[in-house]
Amino acid sequence: MTVWRHLFWAALAWLAAGHALANPQRLDDSLSYTVPPSVQMQWLPVPRGRSSASDMEAWVRVNIRIETRDWVGRSGRIYMVLPQDEVSSIEAVWTTQGRLREGRLVSGERTLVFAGAIPGTTLEDQMLVRLRSNADWISNSRRLNFHFELDVD
Amino acid sequence: MRQAATEASMPREPRDSDRHNNGMKRTAYRTTARRAASVCLVVLGLVEVATAYAWSLNVTAGARRLFLHVGNGTVSGASGTLNAMPTTNPTVNRVEVSVPVAQLGNGSGLAMTSNSTQSISLYGDGHNTCPTPASQVMVGAGFRRNSGSASATLSVASPATLINGSGDTIAFTQISWTVSAPGSGEPNVIPAGAFNGGTQTLTTLPGNTYIENCHTFSYANSVLPASGTYNGTVTYTLTAP
Numbered sequence: 152m153t154v155w156r157h158l159f160w161a162a163l164a165w166l167a168a169g170h171a172l173a174n175p176q177r178l179d180d181s182l183s184y185t186v187p188p189s190v191q192m193q194w195l196p197v198p199r200g201r202s203s204a205s206d207m208e209a210w211v212r213v214n215i216r217i218e219t220r221d222w223v224g225r226s227g228r229i230y231m232v233l234p235q236d237e238v239s240s241i242e243a244v245w246t247t248q249g250r251l252r253e254g255r256l257v258s259g260e261r262t263l264v265f266a267g268a269i270p271g272t273t274l275e276d277q278m279l280v281r282l283r284s285n286a287d288w289i290s291n292s293r294r295l296n297f298h299f300e301l302d303v304d
Numbered sequence: 305m306r307q308a309a310t311e312a313s314m315p316r317e318p319r320d321s322d323r324h325n326n327g328m329k330r331t332a333y334r335t336t337a338r339r340a341a342s343v344c345l346v347v348l349g350l351v352e353v354a355t356a357y358a359w360s361l362n363v364t365a366g367a368r369r370l371f372l373h374v375g376n377g378t379v380s381g382a383s384g385t386l387n388a389m390p391t392t393n394p395t396v397n398r399v400e401v402s403v404p405v406a407q408l409g410n411g412s413g414l415a416m417t418s419n420s421t422q423s424i425s426l427y428g429d430g431h432n433t434c435p436t437p438a439s440q441v442m443v444g445a446g447f448r449r450n451s452g453s454a455s456a457t458l459s460v461a462s463p464a465t466l467i468n469g470s471g472d473t474i475a476f477t478q479i480s481w482t483v484s485a486p487g488s489g490e491p492n493v494i495p496a497g498a499f500n501g502g503t504q505t506l507t508t509l510p511g512n513t514y515i516e517n518c519h520t521f522s523y524a525n526s527v528l529p530a531s532g533t534y535n536g537t538v539t540y541t542l543t544a545p
Contacts, residue, residue: 180358189362194369194448196384197514199427200490205450205512207366213359241363282363286450286512291365298358 175300178229182216192284205286213278215251217299220272227303228266229274235259236293241284243297250276261300365450371514372458372542375420375441383428384514386446396537397441401523409528415439416479416521427514433485434518440484443494444516445542447509455508456544462499468532476501476536478524485517493517499538509542 192207217229229251233243235258243256251264251274265274282295371386375397381387401416422442425431434440447456465473480498485491493515494507509515 183359185359185361189364191364192366194366194381194385194387196382197386197446197448197512198384199488199514199516200493205448207450209363211361215359286366286448288365288450291450292362294360294362296358296360 174302175230176222176303178299178301179218180216180299182218184214186212186214190282192282192286195283206283207286208281208283211280211282213245213280215274215276215278217274218272219269219274219301222269222301222303223272224268225303226268227301229264229299229301230261231256231264232261232298232300233258234296236295237289239284239287239289241282241295243280243282245278245280247276247278250274251278258295264299366448368450368544369446369448370456370542370544371444371446372540373422373426373442373444374540375418376422377426377442377444379426379428380446381428385428386448386514399441399521403523403525407525409525411524411526413522414525416523418521425516427516431487433488433516435486440518440520442516442518443540444514445494445509446514447511447542447544449511449544452511454545455510456542457508458494458506458540458542459503460499460506460538460540461503462501462538463536464501466534466536468530468534470530470532472530472532472534474527474529474534476538478527479521480524481519481521483517483519488517490515491517494519506540 190209190211192209195206195208197205231254233241233256241258244254246253247264252266254262254264256262369380369386369390371380373393376393376395378391378393379388380391397418397420399416399418401414403414407414417439418437418441420434420437420441423432423434423437425433426442426444427446433444434442445456445458462476462479465475466478467473476499480496482496483492483494485493494517497504497506507515
């Protein structure tokens, strides 16, 4: 039984250490919200004639609040992530008020929005996001689930 | 009581006496360990779930839109977007010709005039598509949609005949049109033709395309009708499945 007991405690220690130290750390930004809460894409100009183009875009304001209480004073990099939800990609381009970095992100990727020492218990900013995509979605609506993750140095 | 408290706080190695003389205790020990492990794993799992919040957004694709104009019409949205709120321009333009008595039925085609004043493209980019609207009718069609391969269909329906106040008729097949589009690489994007006295397909539009050109009508003048003013209305339709 000694072997089993040691394995048990070793497994627990490994799980706990892994949870605390492994990068990336997914951050809680459950208090972030968008204005408006949902958007409809608007058509971009279609070229004349038979050549087809199907770009569409939408604009949304996002009030960001990321919980960083557990990482105050630690140095790291925070990324905004947009998982790939279907074959048709979405491009997000945003500006900020300065707390977070401006940037561009395509679904399936992540982009750096903060680097350095975590300054406080929350990181707050407001993003103006332009979403753009081709009109080749599988369905007429989709839910984009952005999130933030931290790589601790 | 003291022994129980000690075992709870400091799990110990089972003794031989446990193995040989007290099977109940060994079972209890394993159960406790498994429960502890389960609780720890559940707690870790809950921590993961609790931090899985993020900002999300419901996004709807651009609305499906059909845009059609024949003659005078109204631009829909910013240049080439067809994004404006759907409206209907009630204008019905008139195309006409007066046949000189001396030329009645001689088979020489006669150009028809138009009361359309639409020279500037309704695509919204200011292009002068129909520079002589007095003899032209601008026809344009656009189709916007998300995904799929279905096309829209542009068709025109004409009655069998034009008719005068006395009930005399002229076959609508006497009227045909040519097309043009100065500055366009596809002047015949909507082809030339002649009315057939029924419904005929002019062209199809794949999704997210816009086509436009000018139609110049003529009267074949190959029949000898009774005198009078003959009227008839043709209706252009753009449909999408």
